[in-house]
Amino acid sequence: xxxxxxxxxxxxxxxxxxxxxxxxxxxxxFTRPKATFPTINPADETVLAEVSQAGPKDxxxxxxxxxxxxxxxxxxxxGAERGKYLFRIARILQERxxxxxxxxxxxxxxxxxxxxxxxxxxxxxxxxYHAGWxxxxxxxxxxxxxxxxxxxxxxxxxxxxxxxxxxxxxxxIAPALATGNTVVLKPAETTPLTALLFAxxxxxxxxxxxxxxxxxxxGRTGQxxxxxxxxxxxxxxxxxxxxxxxxxxxxxxxxxxxxxLGGKAxxxxxxxxxxxxxxxxxxxGIFFNQGQVCCAGSRLLVQENVHDQVVAKLKRRLATLRVxxxxxxxxxxxxxxxxxxxxRITSLxxxxxxxxxERWSPECxxxxxxxxxxPTVLTGVSQTHRVATEEIFxxxxxxxxxxxxxxxxxKANNTAYGLSAGVWTEKGSRILWMADQLRAGVVWANTFNxxxxxxxxxxxxxxGYGREGGRHGLExxxxxxPATLTGAVR
Amino acid sequence: xxxxDVRKTYKLYIGGAFPRSESGRTYEVVSAKGEFLANAxxxxxxxxxxxxxxxxxxxxxxxxxxxxxxxxxxxxxAEVLEGRRxxxxxxxxxxxxxxxxxxxxxxxxxIDRVVWYAxxxxxxxxxxxxxxxxxxxxxxxxxxxxxxxxxxxxxxxxSLLGLVSVVAPVIAAGNTAVVVTSASRPLPAVTFSEVLxxxxxxxxxxxxxxxxTAEVxxxxxxxxxxxxxxxxxxxxxxxxxxxxxxxxxxxxxKRVLRPVLSDGVPVEPDWTADPGLTRIxxxxxxxxxxxxxxx
Numbered sequence: 001x002x003x004x005x006x007x008x009x010x011x012x013x014x015x016x017x018x019x020x021x022x023x024x025x026x027x028x029x030f031t032r033p034k035a036t037f038p039t040i041n042p043a044d045e046t047v048l049a050e051v052s053q054a055g056p057k058d059x060x061x062x063x064x065x066x067x068x069x070x071x072x073x074x075x076x077x078x079g080a081e082r083g084k085y086l087f088r089i090a091r092i093l094q095e096r097x098x099x100x101x102x103x104x105x106x107x108x109x110x111x112x113x114x115x116x117x118x119x120x121x122x123x124x125x126x127x128x129y130h131a132g133w134x135x136x137x138x139x140x141x142x143x144x145x146x147x148x149x150x151x152x153x154x155x156x157x158x159x160x161x162x163x164x165x166x167x168x169x170x171x172x173i174a175p176a177l178a179t180g181n182t183v184v185l186k187p188a189e190t191t192p193l194t195a196l197l198f199a200x201x202x203x204x205x206x207x208x209x210x211x212x213x214x215x216x217x218x219g220r221t222g223q224x225x226x227x228x229x230x231x232x233x234x235x236x237x238x239x240x241x242x243x244x245x246x247x248x249x250x251x252x253x254x255x256x257x258x259x260x261l262g263g264k265a266x267x268x269x270x271x272x273x274x275x276x277x278x279x280x281x282x283x284x285g286i287f288f289n290q291g292q293v294c295c296a297g298s299r300l301l302v303q304e305n306v307h308d309q310v311v312a313k314l315k316r317r318l319a320t321l322r323v324x325x326x327x328x329x330x331x332x333x334x335x336x337x338x339x340x341x342x343x344r345i346t347s348l349x350x351x352x353x354x355x356x357x358e359r360w361s362p363e364c365x366x367x368x369x370x371x372x373x374x375p376t377v378l379t380g381v382s383q384t385h386r387v388a389t390e391e392i393f394x395x396x397x398x399x400x401x402x403x404x405x406x407x408x409x410x411k412a413n414n415t416a417y418g419l420s421a422g423v424w425t426e427k428g429s430r431i432l433w434m435a436d437q438l439r440a441g442v443v444w445a446n447t448f449n450x451x452x453x454x455x456x457x458x459x460x461x462x463x464g465y466g467r468e469g470g471r472h473g474l475e476x477x478x479x480x481x482p483a484t485l486t487g488a489v490r
Numbered sequence: 491x492x493x494x495d496v497r498k499t500y501k502l503y504i505g506g507a508f509p510r511s512e513s514g515r516t517y518e519v520v521s522a523k524g525e526f527l528a529n530a531x532x533x534x535x536x537x538x539x540x541x542x543x544x545x546x547x548x549x550x551x552x553x554x555x556x557x558x559x560x561x562x563x564x565x566x567x568a569e570v571l572e573g574r575r576x577x578x579x580x581x582x583x584x585x586x587x588x589x590x591x592x593x594x595x596x597x598x599x600x601i602d603r604v605v606w607y608a609x610x611x612x613x614x615x616x617x618x619x620x621x622x623x624x625x626x627x628x629x630x631x632x633x634x635x636x637x638x639x640x641x642x643x644x645x646x647x648x649s650l651l652g653l654v655s656v657v658a659p660v661i662a663a664g665n666t667a668v669v670v671t672s673a674s675r676p677l678p679a680v681t682f683s684e685v686l687x688x689x690x691x692x693x694x695x696x697x698x699x700x701x702x703t704a705e706v707x708x709x710x711x712x713x714x715x716x717x718x719x720x721x722x723x724x725x726x727x728x729x730x731x732x733x734x735x736x737x738x739x740x741x742x743x744k745r746v747l748r749p750v751l752s753d754g755v756p757v758e759p760d761w762t763a764d765p766g767l768t769r770i771x772x773x774x775x776x777x778x779x780x781x782x783x784x785x
Contacts, residue, residue, distance in 0.1 A: 125625065141617065144766030240743070247740035252733020254751065259743070416742070435779045445781045452624035456632050460775050461717070462743045470622050472632060472776050480768075 006322070009329040011112045016103045018193065021050035024058055024216060025199035027065035028209025031058070037218075039192055042109035043326050043335040043370040051192045054215035059184070059224040062213040066155040066182040067230055069210030074182050075152060079135030086131030086178055088205040093124035093170075096201070100194055104166055105326045107193040109335030109371070110289050112327050122451055123170035126469070129453035130174035133474060137179060140471050143480045150478035152180035153256060154232035157225040160195075161238045162188035162337050163292040163393075169195055171468045172235050173212060174453075179477040181233070184213045186225055190338045192216040231255065235476070237294075240391075240417070240462050258466025258476040260294065260458055262391040263419030266412035267297030267448060268402075268434065271306045273424035277446070279313045282397070285422060285448035287321065287375050290333055291395040292341070294463075295420035297448055299388060301408050304401045311379060311399060318375050319362040333395060336371040345373050345394030352378050352387035357398070383414060391417070405430065409437040418460030422448045441467070500530045500676070502537055502700060503683030505544035506693015512536045517702070519677060522587025530676050533701035535709045538668065541697035542713055545639045545666040548694030553636045553664040557612035564608035564662060567689040571601045571654075574685060578650055578678060585649045585675040599762060600651040606765070607658035614663060614770055627783045634774035636664035637745055641710040643703060643723030649675040651761045653682060656722055659769035661695055668710060669698045670723065676700035704729035712738040718745035718773050725749050725756035732756055747772040 023031035036050035054062070074082070093100065100123075101115040108115075133140065142150045156176045160168040165187055176183050187195035195214050202212050215221055219242075226234050226246050236246055237260040250257055267285050269278050285297025302310045326334030336342040353359050357378040366372040373394055381388050381398040388398050402408040412421055421440040423431055431445045441459045444450060451457065456467035466476045500519075501508040510516075515532035531537075552560070571578070575597055583593035619633035640660045645652035649672055660667045671679035683698045699706065703723060707730055711719050719739050724732040732749055739746050747769070749756035 144768045244740050244743060247743060248737045251736030251740065252731075254748075261743075431781065435777070441775065441777060443777065443779045445779060447628065447780055447782050450624070450626070450628065450780050452622065452626070452630070454622040455624050455630050455780070456622070456776050456778050458776070460777075464743065465745055467776050470632060470778075471620060475771075 006330045008325070010325065010327045011102055011105070011329060013102055013106065013327065015099045016106070018049050018103070022192070022196050022216070023052050024054050024062065025196065025212070025214040026058070026062045027213065028203070030199070039107060039190060041106050042190075042337050043367070045369050048106055049193065051196070051216045054186075054217040054221045056224045059215055059221065059228055062184045062215050063155055063157070063225075063228050063230050065210035065213055066184050069208055070152075070154050070182040073208045074211045075154070075180055077180070079137060079180070082177065082180060083131045083134030085205060085207055086127050086134060086174065089201055089207070090124050090127035090131060092201045092204055093120065093127060097121065097124065100166055100197065102327075103197055104194050105334070107191050108162065108165060109326050109337050111331040111334045113329055113331070114289060119164055119167045122453070123167045126170040126174045126453045130178035134178040137474065137478065140474050142475055142478055150179070150480050153477065153479060154181060155230060156181045156183050156233045156235060156477070157228060157231040158183055158185040158235045159222040159225060159238065160185065160187055162191040163289060163294070165191040166194040166198065168237055169198060175468070175473050175477050176235070177211065179474060181477055182211045184215060184225055184231070186215050186217065186222050189218040226250075233257065233477070236260070240464070243464055256476070258458075258468070259464035260466070260468060261462065261464035263294045263296070263417045263459065263463050264299060264389065264391055264415045265295055265297045265420040265422065265440065266299045266301050267422035268301045268408045268412060268424065269303065269306070269310060270425035270427075270430065271303040272426045274426065275306065275310060275313060278424040279310065279317050281422065281424060281446070281448045282314060283317060283321070286397045287333060287395050288449050290336055290373070292337060292393050293449065295442060295449065297422050298392060298396070298398060300397055300399045301402050301411055302399060304403050307399075307401050311377070314377065315360065315362070318377070321362065321375055323364045323372070323374060324367060333375060336373050336394065339371055341393065342371040342373060345392055345396060348387060348390060348392045349376060349378070349396055352381065352385055352398070355385045355387070357381045357385060357387060383411060389415065405434065409434065413437075413439045416462040419463035420444065498528070500528045500680045500700065502531050502533055503680070503687070503696070503698040504537065504541045505547070505697065506687060508683070512540070519674070521584040527584060528677060530680070530700045533670070533699035533706055535706060537699050537701070538670070538706050538709050539713070541668040541699055542639060542715055544694035544697050545668050546715055548692055549638060549666045551692060552661070552666055552695045555664075557615070560662065560664065561608050561611035563690045564604060564611065564658065567685060567691065568601050568604040568608060570685045570689045571604060574681070575601070577681060581678045581681055582650050585677055586647065596648070596651045600654045603651065603654050603765065604658050607662040610770065611662050614774070617767070618771065618774065618776070622778070629781045629783055630778065632776050632778040634663070635777050637773045637775050638665060638717030639715060640665045640667050640773050641713065641716045641719040642667050642669045643707055643710075643719070643721055643727070644669050644671050644679065645723050645758050645761075646672045646674065646703070646726040647758050648761050649678040650682065652758065653679050655761050655765060656720055656769070657696060659765070660720070660773055661691070663770050663774050665718075665773050666694060667696045668716070669696060670703060670706055670710060671698060671700045672723065673701065673703045673727065703727040707735055708738060711735040711744070712741060714742050716744060718747070720747040720772070721749050722747065722759070725758045745772060
């Protein structure tokens, strides 16, 4: 297949104004920047801005502001009024969508076509969806027994990752606010800028001070927030390792937590699947967002008799992907988010090759500056290889085979994770049987990596607990059980 | 001459069989008045692990059974319980120090609780699941599935009503259970295992270990093949630190049903109150399935 030369089509960054340095957003206003560290554009390693490292005292102030806002305003406000604030936020996000998309691409390194078409619109949709719930919570079927009205927890501490900075913010803040909680959110160390721009959206929406507080910093800031005694609930998206540490740290307290953690999804292709369609799904499954997705289809399980055909078509299609300037509207793959992540991907792929996997990447010229990794396929991978068991979180697909549906299920479920899975087959009964057997919170059949505010997302086993999105996602942000009776689900 | 009665040996219930503790140990169980009742098996770490193996082995069939079938089996449990009503009244009265009348009310409530959960099995997915109207041409449905093997620390004081109130929701939702009984009031639980064994509940679906809670709870909470734990029985259990159990449970991110706290101290819930859905919700996972719509 010829690879056509495209003229560069860069999105303009003129729409975004980035400050030299940022303080924290506490109690409705920005603090003076201090103890700053740089956030860089991973595509060219230039410094975008300096942001503040929030210390324990800053976290204290943010939590106190959230508590005041909860007790004074937000917790008492009618659901209808809360909902109207969320509708405002949704609209402002839509109005400023391009600005957010550009800023996200600059700070994260993902292609502009993804931030423009996925991250930002779905973030706005999350606010729009949850806005409508705010005055309808008694209809959500969350009560333990008929009569109880769901109540908010109070102050929610939220820690989010760098792979979908604004979208994860929306997943966290929208349901928290809709249910009447107030929020202290810590964006990821390497991608704080869209969260700080979101603070401006809160100001434009006249959201009462303290309802949303944003504290930037590294893991220490997150730890201070999670361990803060006046935080009632934790919502965390990130690694399973940190998730377990959080689960330990809240043990024996009355703090609640939802944890959205790692994954090692199997994408299972049967011999009767529409192969061309499946190849598109496999590629979307693992190379979307450079594979830096917890639910990425990182383990391709192909039925043995179509293995060679699928791999050949996959390579042919991969050769046409465009890797390069994330701001270019034609780029399919952008930069890896950080040096640390690039090193991790590199070392895991090397481990895979050392263990006997065969490595293949299409020819592609990577930019000289920035953090780049070519789309990579590892064939000849076996169940015990590190690249088949550990989350790589990069554009690397491990290919394994199976013969029977039972074997596919056994291999797919043979992981400590259980976040997502994919099935490709034309046979309806087999899709439903497979969907029943797979121990994963999301099963995509003849599609992959679909997200929607109405659709609950979250894992089984060590992929964490709780759901985000949909009616089920509200559950984590309210208490419903009569406390005297039934115990509290963490 | 009065007839000498034939006493029962109180043993464990694992995988549908009634073994003694592999440790060979027993402990003396006394009534609320301090009179000798029986020597119960003192379950060990190994007994708990055997019980987990049995529960894991029974999971595929039980979780894969139709909800209608699970409902019928649970209703059968209530039927057999009813048939043994007099025996349970006697055991509960002795264990808990209740009058026959109060013990009768407690046993009746336990039977009715099982009936209540029997009726839930085929409603759970309808009440906790739904279609999701996603913004695109996709069929998208979310439904609850059983979490898996659930470790249950049964309440220390309510020896039958409390016990069935924690076991029934776990199995109604399609999970299998490893139950550690009340340490000092284990006898009604052992008799309950005889009810399970004669009620078409497949062996291994519920495994009952009489034990010192403090000795075995840690192993259950830390076990890597257990998917969830119910910590209700920490209330009033000697030498049990529930925070430590929850930390152990974090090792494989078990779902944890915490005890009810009163001023920070675990207390036993009021078992006569409406149970609500909390216990079912605690032990199900929501699975969401997407499929494109098109010609």
